[in-house]
Amino acid sequence: MNSRTQARTRALFAAHALLPEGWRTGVLLEWNDAGTLVTVKPDTTNPHAIPAAAGPIIPGMPNLHSHAFQRAMAGLTEYRANPSDSFWSWRELMYRFAQRITPETLGAIARWLYVEMLKAGYTSVCEFHYVHHAADGSRHANPAELAQRVVDAASETGIGMTMLPVLYQYSGFNAQPSRHDQRRFVNTTHDFLALLSALRDARPEHGALRYGVAPHSLRAVSEASLRDVIEALDAMSPGAPVHIHIAEQTAEVDASLAALGARPAQWLLDRFDVNARWCLVHATHIDAKETRALAQSGAIAGLCLTTEANLGDGIFPAMDYLDAGGAFGIGSDSHIAVDWRAELRLLEYGQRLARRERNVLASRDTAHVADRLFRGALAGGARATGRGVGALQEGARADWLVLDADHPNLAGQTSATWLSSAVFCEHGQTPVRDVFVGGERVVQDRRHRAEARHYADYRRALSHVLAND
């Protein structure tokens, strides 16, 4: 190491840290100006009196699915509007809400949302961004205007981002014409690729920013446009992430069977090289054959438990999928909750309620459910971001959380149960105390460094988007 590099390296000592091999003590972390870990060394005694972390350290959690603007409508659809309220009636309300979003309000909502994510311990987000055009459907002078506001919100707040502009073309299978209230979302494949190009030129990739694509769903794109977009993506950025909504609703599965002659996950697995670059969001309704095939593909099942519960989607076959070795990650999606602990808890609780058993998602190797789910969500979520995150190891991003070992739910315990208590206990204040992203401490003592300013902007944005309610 030359003196110049040494001068630029920063360091932290952790009495306890969760490394890929498990909990270790006396861990020295060093990282460079680019936000990359260059040293992760356990069993040290901190001879140089390097600053010590305020508690045990765990990797930051990737959030693999977000529609940022929906944060501002959380809580506003929790009333019965008709006798058969469902995802589909919620979607009507969401579309009406989406009409009110402007570039300014979107930026402010996204900034506040990312402050909330960081405080909860999400250090990366995959943004499945589909509101592209002005409210009347006309194009912005910069076709990537709205997506760029979201990218800027990530860099201003300090969260790592995988921006996935959404290709949306049809209102249903067999190329049904898009609806009037979908006009802000719709692009030709050519225009979509121009949008992605404009965005990449205006905001080039760096250590905290990556691009991929999100064909919205098999309802909203054709086989041909799906192939075209992946081919074009590979020409720009080989192997970049591809995320798609796959099987959130039973009505969607029925429509897929009628239109394509196959269930959506099966159809995709049969026709495309579905591998580790893919994230299948809401793989809720997959049968036993699809469960095995998806697990073997290496693709990530994108699970958004609190949203799926809120929308009454159904229960993902988590036990069978994990038993088959399937990879998964978690997302806060509609942001009815923004907390990885709540997502992991609900992943297990869905299985407990359905099976009337406890500790269903433990494995032969990992008896503690929270440990297994945390590690699984880290690994799968990291892969879904297409970025080098999700582990405290040399070469990875310097993203971690400092837990509060004096929190009433962790006090008096050892590393054997810290994650269990953090995930399953809920008594007010979060046990996540400090948050580092790319080596920068963006949250200290549960406060984001620019929290007051972003909240003031969010309140102003709310007064615009909720004005007529």
Ligand code: ZN
């Ligand atoms: Zn979604």
